Amino acid sequence: MVSTARGLINAFLDTDSFESWDQPAVQVADPEYQEQLRRAAERAGTDEAVLTGRGSVHGRPVVVLVSEFAFLAGSIGRVAAERITAAIRRATAERLPVVASTASGGTRMQEGAPAFVEMISISSALMAHKAAGLPYLVHLRHPTTGGVFASWGSLGHVTVAEPGALTGFLGPKVFEALNGRPFPEGVQTAENLAAHGVIDGVVATADLPVLLDRALAVLVDPPVAPRLPRRTGSIDPGDAWASVLRTRRPERAGVRDLLRYGAAGTVRLTEPDASVLVALTRLDGQPCVVVGQDRSQSKPMGPAALRQARRGMNLAESLGLPLVTVIDTPGAELSPAAEEGGLAGEIAQCIATLATLTVPTLAILLGQGTGGGALALLPAKTVIAPEHAWLAPLPPEGASQIVHHDLDHADALARKQHITALDLHLSRTIHQLIPENDNDTAADLAIAVVAEAAVQLHRGTR
Structure with a gap:
C-alpha cells in the first residue's frame, strides 16, 4: 500500500x-x-x-x-x-x-x-x-x-x-x-x-x-468506427408465448454477455451482484455509459437499484457520453420494503430523467420486459431489440390472474396483448429489430446486439 x-x-x-x-x-x-x-x-x-x-x-x-x-x-x-x-x-x-x-x-x-x-x-x-x-x-x-x-x-x-x-x-x-x-x-x-x-x-x-x-x-479517447458485423435477415412473426419462454432460458444472453463479448475497457460502477449494472465502457469502439438490468441476479430490482440506474443516467449527462440502457427483467421488486422505499416514485423518476436527457440515448430491449421496471429504462431516443424480446405491463401469468383469475391463460394473453418485438416495431415503440437464429449462443446474440447498438450510437453522436 x-x-x-x-x-x-x-x-x-x-x-x-x-x-x-x-x-x-x-x-x-x-x-x-x-x-x-x-x-x-x-x-x-x-x-x-x-x-x-x-x-x-x-x-x-x-x-x-x-x-x-x-x-x-x-x-x-x-x-x-x-x-x-x-x-x-x-x-x-x-x-x-x-x-x-x-x-x-x-x-x-x-x-x-x-x-x-x-x-x-x-x-x-x-x-x-x-x-x-x-x-x-x-x-x-x-x-x-x-x-x-x-x-x-x-x-x-x-x-x-x-x-x-x-x-x-x-x-x-x-x-x-x-x-x-x-x-x-x-x-x-x-x-x-x-x-x-x-x-x-x-x-x-x-x-x-x-x-x-x-x-x-x-x-477521453475518440470513438472508432464500428467493426462488428451487423446481422441481416428476415424476422419471423413467430409465437408470442414461445418468445416469452425463450427469453427465460438461463443460457440466453444478458447484459453481462453484452459487455463480455462486445465491449472493451469496462469500468463497473456497481457491486458484482447488483440487479442493475452501471458501467463506463466501449461497445464496439463507441464510448458510453451502460445501465442494464441483470436478470441472472437473485436480488430483485428495488428502489435502490433504480436509484443506481438514475445515477448512471445523470453520469452520462454530466460527462456528455451516450447512454445505453439494457432492459431484461422479470419485473421490479414486489414487497412492503419496496413500497416503503418509494418504488413507484423511483420508476417515475427514471422515466422522467431518461426522457429528458440531452445526450444520445439508446435502449436495448434484450429479453424480458416486464412491468414498470422495464418501462423505467425504455424512453430512449432510439430503441432496438432482438426479435424474440417482449414488453408487457405484467408477466403473462400475472395478466392471466387479473383477467381470468387463474394462471392457465398466460399463453393466450401473451398472444393477444401485442407484446412481441415485431408488434412493438410495427407500432414504432421499437425502431430496429435484430434477427435471431435458432442456434444462437449467448455470445452470438450478444455480438449481434452490440453490433447494431454500436452503429446506432455512431449515427447518434456524429
Whole structure:
C-alpha cells in the first residue's frame, strides 16, 4: 500500500511526467502554528497537505490533487484549499481531466472556520469543471473523513477507495469522545460503502493505473468506427408465448454477455451482484455509459437499484457520453420494503430523467420486459431489440390472474396483448429489430446486439 503523496503520484502517473503547479506555502503570523507547520513539513517532506500538478496516464494528460496525510493528518487549511481550487480551475481552462487521491482528517482545526468554508470554494470549482463536461475521478485512501469526504471526496464521476480504508463523515475518535461510546465497527469501511452504493468500488493502489487507463479510454479517447458485423435477415412473426419462454432460458444472453463479448475497457460502477449494472465502457469502439438490468441476479430490482440506474443516467449527462440502457427483467421488486422505499416514485423518476436527457440515448430491449421496471429504462431516443424480446405491463401469468383469475391463460394473453418485438416495431415503440437464429449462443446474440447498438450510437453522436 502506497501512503505518501509522492509515492502515489509515482504509482499511477507515467514516469517523470509530473509537473508541480504549487506555489511555495506562505508564512503565518501565529508563531506556535508556524512551528507546527515547520515540523509537519520536516516530517512529511512536503510544504503542505496536498500536492497538485499535471502529469499523464498512459500518455493522456491529467491534473492531480494528492493528499499528504503525514502533513498534519492531511488536514485542509486555506493554503491547501487555495492550491486545490486553483488547480481545478486551471484544469477546467485547459480542458483536462482531474484525478484526486485523498487521505485526510478533514478541515484543519488550527485555522477553524476560515479553512472550513474553503470546502465550498473547492466544491464550486469542481461543479464548474463537471459542468464543462470534464471528468473528475476520485481515489479515497485511508483515512478520508470530515469536510474532505463531504466535499471534493464525494463529487467524483467515478469514486473508488483502497481496501480497508476508513471513509466517513465523522471520525470515529471524535464520535467516541462526544458520545462516550465507540462508533460501530465496519460501517465506515470502503467495503461497506461500496456494498451500499455510496462509492463505486474498492481498488488496490497497485490496480489504480489500470482503472484510470480504462476510465480515461472511455472518457477521453475518440470513438472508432464500428467493426462488428451487423446481422441481416428476415424476422419471423413467430409465437408470442414461445418468445416469452425463450427469453427465460438461463443460457440466453444478458447484459453481462453484452459487455463480455462486445465491449472493451469496462469500468463497473456497481457491486458484482447488483440487479442493475452501471458501467463506463466501449461497445464496439463507441464510448458510453451502460445501465442494464441483470436478470441472472437473485436480488430483485428495488428502489435502490433504480436509484443506481438514475445515477448512471445523470453520469452520462454530466460527462456528455451516450447512454445505453439494457432492459431484461422479470419485473421490479414486489414487497412492503419496496413500497416503503418509494418504488413507484423511483420508476417515475427514471422515466422522467431518461426522457429528458440531452445526450444520445439508446435502449436495448434484450429479453424480458416486464412491468414498470422495464418501462423505467425504455424512453430512449432510439430503441432496438432482438426479435424474440417482449414488453408487457405484467408477466403473462400475472395478466392471466387479473383477467381470468387463474394462471392457465398466460399463453393466450401473451398472444393477444401485442407484446412481441415485431408488434412493438410495427407500432414504432421499437425502431430496429435484430434477427435471431435458432442456434444462437449467448455470445452470438450478444455480438449481434452490440453490433447494431454500436452503429446506432455512431449515427447518434456524429
